[in-house]
Amino acid sequence: MAEYLYWSIYQFYKEKISSGALPPGAKLPSVRKCAAQFNVSVTTSQTAYLYLAADGYILSRPQSGYYVTAQRFFKKPQAVPDMPDKTPPVLYDFSTSNVDRDSFDFDLWRRYVKSAIRQDDRMCSYGEPQGEPELRLAIAQHLEKHRNVVCSPDRIVIGAGVQSLLQLLCPMLKGKKSVYFQNPDFKQGIAVFEDHGFTLENTMEKAGVLYLTPSQETDEKTTPARLRLLEQARERGQWVIEDDYDGEFRSVLQSPPRYQGLDGGRRVIYLGTFSKLLLPSIRISFLILPDSLCDVYAPRRTLYNQTASKTEQLALARFMLDGHFERQIKKLRRLYHEKAAQLKMAINTVFGSAAQVQFVKAGLAAKLTVQSDRSAQKIQKYAKKRQLFVSPVENSGKVTLLLSVTGLAANQFLPALQALKRCL
Amino acid sequence: MAEYLYWSIYQFYKEKISSGALPPGAKLPSVRKCAAQFNVSVTTSQTAYLYLAADGYILSRPQSGYYVTAQRFFKKPQAVPDMPDKTPPVLYDFSTSNVDRDSFDFDLWRRYVKSAIRQDDRMCSYGEPQGEPELRLAIAQHLEKHRNVVCSPDRIVIGAGVQSLLQLLCPMLKGKKSVYFQNPDFKQGIAVFEDHGFTLENTMEKAGVLYLTPSQETDEKTTPARLRLLEQARERGQWVIEDDYDGEFRSVLQSPPRYQGLDGGRRVIYLGTFSKLLLPSIRISFLILPDSLCDVYAPRRTLYNQTASKTEQLALARFMLDGHFERQIKKLRRLYHEKAAQLKMAINTVFGSAAQVQFVKAGLAAKLTVQSDRSAQKIQKYAKKRQLFVSPVENSGKVTLLLSVTGLAANQFLPALQALKRCL
Numbered sequence: 001m002a003e004y005l006y007w008s009i010y011q012f013y014k015e016k017i018s019s020g021a022l023p024p025g026a027k028l029p030s031v032r033k034c035a036a037q038f039n040v041s042v043t044t045s046q047t048a049y050l051y052l053a054a055d056g057y058i059l060s061r062p063q064s065g066y067y068v069t070a071q072r073f074f075k076k077p078q079a080v081p082d083m084p085d086k087t088p089p090v091l092y093d094f095s096t097s098n099v100d101r102d103s104f105d106f107d108l109w110r111r112y113v114k115s116a117i118r119q120d121d122r123m124c125s126y127g128e129p130q131g132e133p134e135l136r137l138a139i140a141q142h143l144e145k146h147r148n149v150v151c152s153p154d155r156i157v158i159g160a161g162v163q164s165l166l167q168l169l170c171p172m173l174k175g176k177k178s179v180y181f182q183n184p185d186f187k188q189g190i191a192v193f194e195d196h197g198f199t200l201e202n203t204m205e206k207a208g209v210l211y212l213t214p215s216q217e218t219d220e221k222t223t224p225a226r227l228r229l230l231e232q233a234r235e236r237g238q239w240v241i242e243d244d245y246d247g248e249f250r251s252v253l254q255s256p257p258r259y260q261g262l263d264g265g266r267r268v269i270y271l272g273t274f275s276k277l278l279l280p281s282i283r284i285s286f287l288i289l290p291d292s293l294c295d296v297y298a299p300r301r302t303l304y305n306q307t308a309s310k311t312e313q314l315a316l317a318r319f320m321l322d323g324h325f326e327r328q329i330k331k332l333r334r335l336y337h338e339k340a341a342q343l344k345m346a347i348n349t350v351f352g353s354a355a356q357v358q359f360v361k362a363g364l365a366a367k368l369t370v371q372s373d374r375s376a377q378k379i380q381k382y383a384k385k386r387q388l389f390v391s392p393v394e395n396s397g398k399v400t401l402l403l404s405v406t407g408l409a410a411n412q413f414l415p416a417l418q419a420l421k422r423c424l
Numbered sequence: 425m426a427e428y429l430y431w432s433i434y435q436f437y438k439e440k441i442s443s444g445a446l447p448p449g450a451k452l453p454s455v456r457k458c459a460a461q462f463n464v465s466v467t468t469s470q471t472a473y474l475y476l477a478a479d480g481y482i483l484s485r486p487q488s489g490y491y492v493t494a495q496r497f498f499k500k501p502q503a504v505p506d507m508p509d510k511t512p513p514v515l516y517d518f519s520t521s522n523v524d525r526d527s528f529d530f531d532l533w534r535r536y537v538k539s540a541i542r543q544d545d546r547m548c549s550y551g552e553p554q555g556e557p558e559l560r561l562a563i564a565q566h567l568e569k570h571r572n573v574v575c576s577p578d579r580i581v582i583g584a585g586v587q588s589l590l591q592l593l594c595p596m597l598k599g600k601k602s603v604y605f606q607n608p609d610f611k612q613g614i615a616v617f618e619d620h621g622f623t624l625e626n627t628m629e630k631a632g633v634l635y636l637t638p639s640q641e642t643d644e645k646t647t648p649a650r651l652r653l654l655e656q657a658r659e660r661g662q663w664v665i666e667d668d669y670d671g672e673f674r675s676v677l678q679s680p681p682r683y684q685g686l687d688g689g690r691r692v693i694y695l696g697t698f699s700k701l702l703l704p705s706i707r708i709s710f711l712i713l714p715d716s717l718c719d720v721y722a723p724r725r726t727l728y729n730q731t732a733s734k735t736e737q738l739a740l741a742r743f744m745l746d747g748h749f750e751r752q753i754k755k756l757r758r759l760y761h762e763k764a765a766q767l768k769m770a771i772n773t774v775f776g777s778a779a780q781v782q783f784v785k786a787g788l789a790a791k792l793t794v795q796s797d798r799s800a801q802k803i804q805k806y807a808k809k810r811q812l813f814v815s816p817v818e819n820s821g822k823v824t825l826l827l828s829v830t831g832l833a834a835n836q837f838l839p840a841l842q843a844l845k846r847c848l
Contacts, residue, residue, distance in 0.1 A: 309733035
């Protein structure tokens with residue numbers, strides 16, 4: 001293969017500009033003159049110039065020629081690139097996206113990751129498109145034992161987060177072009193459906209797909225209500241997606257059965273995720289195919305590469321099969337239950353009878369309502385200054401805030417609430 | 425929260441059925457009778473029965489009642505679940521989807537993974553939607569140095585594989601509804617476009633998006649041809665996607681400049697991947713946003729969670745910044761160059777002048793053409809029996825096979841080719 005002539009011209013000028021021999025604003029010879037000087041074709045010198053321009057060394061001015069830019073000297077990569085949403089550090093984060101740091105046994109997890117990456121053979125090939133077999137087995141066994149969900153390992157599809165699974169699912173829901181979201185704030189789910197040409201319906205009646213998030217309901221639907229919903233979905237020919245986010249935090253005895261189980265796995269697509277149970281940085285979610293979608297999935301199986309990390313899948317499978325996952329869930333349930341009681345006490349101490357409190361999201365968050373004339377935007381601004389993260393909603397002189405027990409340590413509740421009170 | 429009454433009924437019958445006290449075929453009392461026996465409402469006993477049915481213990485026969493199934497006893501999870509595409513073990517794999525096992529320093533990589541998972545703080549939060557900042561910095565520096573691609577870290581978007589990135593990209597290419605694939609065999613790329621409602625065009629002229637895979641070209645386009653293509657794309661208002669798969673295996677001096685650089689980063693979307701350079705199990709790819717898409721991406725940034733493993737991103741960033749990635753590429757280039765020469769010799773030894781050989785795919789694969797009356801399907805079947813994986817294409821009495829140098833060890837070439845010869 002030949003060395004490219006343009007390359008030497010590129011290097012020549014790059015050197016001249018970098019060293020300062022050609023200062024910003026200096027004009028380069030015309031493309032034609034350059035070609036003559038280097039004894040190459042005009043195309044070659046043109047390519048060299050385009051390359052220099054592409055790399056930011058020179059700029060073309062129409063009807064004039066090429067000039068050295070100043071830009072290059074400001075463009076050096078920085079030690080840490082700027083992030084578009086750089087925010088001041090948050091001391092008290094009441095959002096639901098964090099887990100309790102002390103709840104997770106990092107050393108134990110690290111042992112499983114290390115053992116997974118020790119499997120050279122497995123690391124040298126692509127992952128199974130549907131997900132590693134051991135992990136699907138571990139999930140099926142877990143679901144059978146703890147969630148009363150109908151499932152065998154070959155029905156489980158693994159993905160890096162619920163969005164990845166929805167990307168796979170949307171084109172499989174043939175003929176359906178509208179979706180109802182029980183939680184209209186789940187923007188990331190809505191985005192995927194909209195990307196696939198779905199329209200958003202405000203009511204259940206007309207939608208082709210129902211996206212349900214039962215653990216997020218304030219008043220959880222009873223079993224008869226669930227059965228009625230499934231019956232109606234059958235009559236209307238609707239698909240039901242059951243996103244059991246946070247579902248692990250409700251024990252089987254404390255919560256109505258899953259739609260998936262009630263339906264016998266026929267038209268309910270069940271989604272589960274591990275981010276909140278282990279670490280948010282572990283992006284492993286799964287989907288359970290209903291009978292009616294198995295034939296649709298089969299030919300698509302090898303068309304979609306697995307997105308979840310093979311290392312983390314193998315580590316998690318072993319972690320589950322050894323019983324650590326079950327222990328972790330029990331530990332988290334106990335911990336969050338205790339923290340909920342502590343948060344309730346702290347709210348009572350700080351706000352007294354001025355506040356209304358209700359526990360929602362499978363008991364993981366307190367819905368706090370207090371009197372305040374300030375706008376939600378202002379409260380959030382003041383909160384930010386006090387290194388507090390909250391998402392208030394205003395409603396005729398009142399403000400409602402969702403305070404998650406997951407991210408903060410119990411001893412942070414009091415100071416965080418006191419800081420919050422000053423913002424309202 | 426109340427315990428659910430149906431649960432005790434469910435447990436009662438589950439026990440009876442599991443223990444064999446109620447054998448397969450036995451009829452359960454009617455829903456109404458069951459309700460009376462347990463002193464519960466009919467809805468409650470109905471729920472219990474639905475649950476038992478959902479879990480496979482009983483089955484409803486219309487107008488008759490509920491019966492114990494035999495199914496349950498066959499449904500026990502197996503040690504390893506059945507995989508839909510179970511195939512006999514392959515001894516000689518000539519496909520391009522494997523890497524040379526000996527080329528990778530597993531111990532070194534393991535050290536970086538271990539160091540990444542030691543960062544407890546980072547592991548406790550979700551990943552940056554666009555990709556971890558250090559990794560984007562490392563990629564930008566690498567590209568600047570080695571690929572002459574125009575790029576700053578804020579233009580880079582990380583994803584778990586090229587498909588994940590295309591899922592993100594497709595909805596951003598507004599108003600375009602047709603795509604041309606330079607490599608029509610790239611089914612996984614085509615699938616994503618089709619999922620987003622794109623139609624496939626056979627020629628470049630009419631397509632709204634051109635999906636180019638320059639390293640896969642047998643006769644690589646020269647710089648003037650590339651510039652012409654870009655000029656035409658500009659005139660036609662087409663987007664150009666440059667998938668630089670295997671591009672690292674061509675040194676800058678041996679290959680024409682990237683479209684992305686020639687275009688100055690205006691309408692070319694550049695895609696790169698690490699699977700072939702490190703390990704196929706490491707699913708990290710990246711996309712470079714052109715100027716014209718930055719405004720489209722900005723509001724979408726937080727709508728899409730990161731799919732790539734945070735652990736592996738942090739490990740790879742450090743690995744790159746410490747210079748190991750560069751060394752690995754140089755090592756692989758040298759190794760594959762040597763192996764290509766050895767494969768050529770082996771082909772000559774086994775097939776002599778009866779075969780035509782041409783090296784394609786950035787020098788990573790030999791295109792072997794030999795006389796054979798057998799159909800491609802038959803050859804593949806015979807090959808499978810000899811534990812050989814090939815994908816032959818037949819063409820009027822001749823057969824063409826693509827033999828990758830990546831997966832096999834050099835000392836396997838001769839026996840593999842001898843086995844292949846017997847299949848033709």
